[in-house]
Amino acid sequence: MSATRQHLPAATTTPPDRLNEDWRFGRPQSFARDLIARLTSTKESDDTDLLSCDAPTDWICPQLPQDAFGGVSIASGFIEELALQRLSSTLALRIPEKADAEEHPIRIHCAARALTCAGIHVEVLPGAHVRIIEEHEHTRDSALVALRSYTVHPGATLRLELRELGSGSSRALNISRISCAESSCVRQLTTYNHHLWAREETTAFLSAPAADLLLLSANRLHSGEWLDQRTRQLHTSPGAKSRLLYKNIVDADATAIFGGNIRVQPGAHESDSYLSNLNLLLSPDATVHSLPGLEILADRVRCSHGSASAPIDPEQLFYLLSRGIGETEARAMLADAFLAEVHSLFNQA
Amino acid sequence: MSLIIRNLHARVKDGAEILRGVDLELPAGEVHAVMGPNGSGKSTLSKVLCGHPDYEVTEGSAELDGQDLFAMSVDERSRAGLFLAFQYPAEVPGVSNANFLRAAMKARLPQGEEPDAVAFYKQLRARMQQLGMDAKMTARSVNEGFSGGEKKRNDVLQMLMLEPKYAILDETDSGLDVDALRIVSDGVNAMRAPFRSFLIITHYKRLLDYITPDVVHIFSSGRIVRTGGRDLVDYIEEHGFDFLKNEQ
Numbered sequence: 004m005s006a007t008r009q010h011l012p013a014a015t016t017t018p019p020d021r022l023n024e025d026w027r028f029g030r031p032q033s034f035a036r037d038l039i040a041r042l043t044s045t046k047e048s049d050d051t052d053l054l055s056c057d058a059p060t061d062w063i064c065p066q067l068p069q070d071a072f073g074g075v076s077i078a079s080g081f082i083e084e085l086a087l088q089r090l091s092s093t094l095a096l097r098i099p100e101k102a103d104a105e106e107h108p109i110r111i112h113c114a115a116r117a118l119t120c121a122g123i124h125v126e127v128l129p130g131a132h133v134r135i136i137e138e139h140e141h142t143r144d145s146a147l148v149a150l151r152s153y154t155v156h157p158g159a160t161l162r163l164e165l166r167e168l169g170s171g172s173s174r175a176l177n178i179s180r181i182s183c184a185e186s187s188c189v190r191q192l193t194t195y196n197h198h199l200w201a202r203e204e205t206t207a208f209l210s211a212p213a214a215d216l217l218l219l220s221a222n223r224l225h226s227g228e229w230l231d232q233r234t235r236q237l238h239t240s241p242g243a244k245s246r247l248l249y250k251n252i253v254d255a256d257a258t259a260i261f262g263g264n265i266r267v268q269p270g271a272h273e274s275d276s277y278l279s280n281l282n283l284l285l286s287p288d289a290t291v292h293s294l295p296g297l298e299i300l301a302d303r304v305r306c307s308h309g310s311a312s313a314p315i316d317p318e319q320l321f322y323l324l325s326r327g328i329g330e331t332e333a334r335a336m337l338a339d340a341f342l343a344e345v346h347s348l349f350n351q352a
Numbered sequence: 353m354s355l356i357i358r359n360l361h362a363r364v365k366d367g368a369e370i371l372r373g374v375d376l377e378l379p380a381g382e383v384h385a386v387m388g389p390n391g392s393g394k395s396t397l398s399k400v401l402c403g404h405p406d407y408e409v410t411e412g413s414a415e416l417d418g419q420d421l422f423a424m425s426v427d428e429r430s431r432a433g434l435f436l437a438f439q440y441p442a443e444v445p446g447v448s449n450a451n452f453l454r455a456a457m458k459a460r461l462p463q464g465e466e467p468d469a470v471a472f473y474k475q476l477r478a479r480m481q482q483l484g485m486d487a488k489m490t491a492r493s494v495n496e497g498f499s500g501g502e503k504k505r506n507d508v509l510q511m512l513m514l515e516p517k518y519a520i521l522d523e524t525d526s527g528l529d530v531d532a533l534r535i536v537s538d539g540v541n542a543m544r545a546p547f548r549s550f551l552i553i554t555h556y557k558r559l560l561d562y563i564t565p566d567v568v569h570i571f572s573s574g575r576i577v578r579t580g581g582r583d584l585v586d587y588i589e590e591h592g593f594d595f596l597k598n599e600q
């Protein structure tokens with residue numbers, strides 16, 4: 004256990020510091036201790052496969068490819084390695100070339116128990132069009148480490164929805180990589196519901212021209228809940244496009260943390276990218292730390308980033324009230340409206 | 353049945369006093385016009401009556417059909433029959449016009465009851481047609497990206513749907529094109545009834561040629577300084593508000 008203790012993550016609940024890259028990619032704060040304790044304990048075992056998928060059986064591969072996961076975490080490498088060693092639930096899915104599964108989404112279901120380490124590896128082959136709904140369903144006090152890898156080949160489209168269905172006392176860590184090939188189109192929407200603690204580390208690779216990626220997240224955080232999201236949009240090829248919009252409604256004493264970065268590598272000219280984190284604060288006790296950033300090492304790029312956290316606009320609230328809508332209803336309508344933009348972006352044709 | 357305002361004083365919260373003793377009685381069935389220089393407090397009066405949180409009533413009273421207006425919350429005032437068409441209607445991204453109106457109608461029904469969807473949309477379409485509004489506006493977010501005139505029409509649409517007893521129109525004519533001005537005036541005239549009254553704030557005689565007021569008030573420096581008939585409108589059109597300077 005002493006080895007573990009050395010690696011115990013430092014708390015990163017301090018406010019962000021623009022000059023401190025350590026903050027942006029800071030290690031998960033103290034909640035992760037519990038996760039690490041479970042990962043290093045021999046007691047917690049999880050032998051049964053808790054992943055299921057309703058895709059046609061010949062799309063499901065019997066084996067994971069070599070090096071399916073690993074090396075993409077944002078500051079949780081230690082946890083990623085521990086999880087790799089005890090990966091008990093795995094799924095490898097290959098959507099065949101030119102397959103059309105847009106109309107009827109493929110469902111991936113993961114049941115999280117006391118400790119579930121899951122690996123989900125999906126390849127969308129050239130020209131395929133697919134919609135996937137990935138649900139992580141939690142029980143009381145459950146903990147999940149999910150290693151996710153989505154590779155979208157040339158000309159393919161993927162519309163992916165990740166629904167984290169927490170139990171109020173659950174913890175989740177999603178370490179994801181999304182690779183976008185030439186002329187691929189990828190849209191991901193994540194929603195985190197009712198987790199005591201959830202962390203997302205998403206790295207997107209824009210490694211070919213005309214790749215088009217949209218990363219979305221829409222969350223409501225209630226009393227006592229923490230959501231910590233770290234993202235990277237890595238442009239290594241010229242002429243790709245990536246957009247990110249993460250929105251949170253932060254209520255009571257909940258905490259939302261966001262650290263995001265667009266990196267345009269040398270030579271990735273004409274990259275088109277943005278990054279935006281917006282938070283609606285429903286309570287004076289809510290905490291938000293947000294630090295979006297840009298690192299641009301190429302020319303002729305169009306990149307922007309932004310972050311804003313604010314309470315409900317009093318003029319909007321007054322307008323609804325002045326038409327006779329009760330205050331509770333009016334606030335609920337404005338909260339729904341705040342997230343509506345994310346859902347409409349995801350659902351746009 | 354009337355809206356009675358007595359010696360109303362109000363200020364911006366922790367700021368300057370803007371209303372300095374407003375007295376006004378608006379009986380049911382009447383149309384009153386309010387004219388007055390920029391910055392005299394006309395919009396402030398209308399927002400104070402609706403309970404805007406920026407302002408604080410420091411003295412005086414307002415009664416709506418015998419009820420103490422200032423004892424009611426903003427939404428209660430609306431459900432009691434008060435309506436304000438704003439000089440600058442707010443934009444509410446993410447709330448569709450149709451959902452907004454349905455929520456407002458629902459708030460007027462007993463707890464748990466929903467407006468009949470078919471009847472609601474039928475009425476909504478008819479009212480929009482009456483105002484020359486595109487049917488696509490129902491799905492758009494409230495006032496988001498609307499032109500100035502479209503916002504004004506949208507507020508009038510809400511008035512037609514909610515059928516208030518006391519409607520305040522704050523410069524609804526500003527920004528309307530000539531056709532829209534006529535359409536909106538026709539809408540107001542069609543709503544005139546013995547149980548309904550209007551307080552029309554305007555800078556222009558043209559609107560008052562379409563909607564004939566029973567009484568005209570001149571507002572200056574936070575008070576009503578003169579009350580008269582329609583001839584006051586013509587007097588101001590000709591002479592402006594300069595005469596007020598000598599009277600203060």
Ligand SMILES: Nc1ncnc2c1ncn2[C@@H]1O[C@H](COP(=O)(O)OP(=O)(O)OP(=O)(O)O)[C@@H](O)[C@H]1O
Nearest residue numbers: 364370388389390391392393394395396397406439
């Ligand atoms: N929320 C506020 N904060 C600060 N000052 C305010 C506020 N509301 C009104 N005022 C001030 O009170 C005065 C009256 O404003 P109001 O908008 O009521 O005028 P008005 O008569 O409606 O003018 P107009 O004809 O230009 O619409 C102005 O000097 C204005 O700047």
Ligand SMILES: [Mg+2]
Nearest residue numbers: 394395396439
């Ligand atoms: Mg005004």
